[in-house]
Amino acid sequence: MPLDDILLEAEEAMDKAVDHLHQELRGIRTGRASPALVENVRVDYYGSPTDLKSIAAITIPEPTQILIRPFSPQDAAAIKKAIDESNLGLNPMIEDKQVRLNLPPMSTERRKQMAAQVKDLGERTKVSLRNTRRDANKHIDAEEKESLLTEDDAKHGKEEVQKLIDEREAKVTENVKHKTDEVMEV
Numbered sequence: 001m002p003l004d005d006i007l008l009e010a011e012e013a014m015d016k017a018v019d020h021l022h023q024e025l026r027g028i029r030t031g032r033a034s035p036a037l038v039e040n041v042r043v044d045y046y047g048s049p050t051d052l053k054s055i056a057a058i059t060i061p062e063p064t065q066i067l068i069r070p071f072s073p074q075d076a077a078a079i080k081k082a083i084d085e086s087n088l089g090l091n092p093m094i095e096d097k098q099v100r101l102n103l104p105p106m107s108t109e110r111r112k113q114m115a116a117q118v119k120d121l122g123e124r125t126k127v128s129l130r131n132t133r134r135d136a137n138k139h140i141d142a143e144e145k146e147s148l149l150t151e152d153d154a155k156h157g158k159e160e161v162q163k164l165i166d167e168r169e170a171k172v173t174e175n176v177k178h179k180t181d182e183v184m185e186v
Contacts (some may be wrong), residue, residue, distance in 0.1 A: 064105075133162070
């Protein structure tokens with residue numbers, strides 16, 4: 001595999017890991033209501049698990065409220081059940097064929113738990129990035145061993161992989177810090 005392909009593959013894998021972290025962080029509760037809190041809750045929809053955002057409109061009528069309007073009114077009970085089972089710590093109420101979620105203020109202890117969860121997600125993403133680096137470096141070593149890459153090209157390739165991971169780890173650290181600050185804000 002040419003060096004450019006190895007680097008491109010590593011870059012794509014690292015970008016996917018960072019994007020996944022971004023999506024996960026959107027679902028972490030802060031002091032304000034956000035559709036991202038519930039949009040990926042899996043609802044049993046006619047026997048198959050479906051994301052909530054696919055079967056309902058999610059709006060924020062007030063800063064501490066989420067209103068979920070199912071496209072089919074009879075799905076409100078299934079949505080309520082899915083939110084109850086999701087361990088989000090929210091108490092859904094069905095009213096007028098829609099589901100309303102009131103977000104209670106988070107305690108300091110709960111904020112610290114959420115901040116720890118954010119940090120854990122960041123660490124898992126960094127591990128994923130490092131695994132990608134290890135795999136890319138193995139590919140480069142294998143190419144060098146088979147004399148498809150010169151020693152200088154292999155060294156240059158490993159430096160490029162390290163640059164890629166340094167950039168992505170900086171993004172992860174920045175995202176984690178931003179989300180932690182958001183969670184701890186009262």
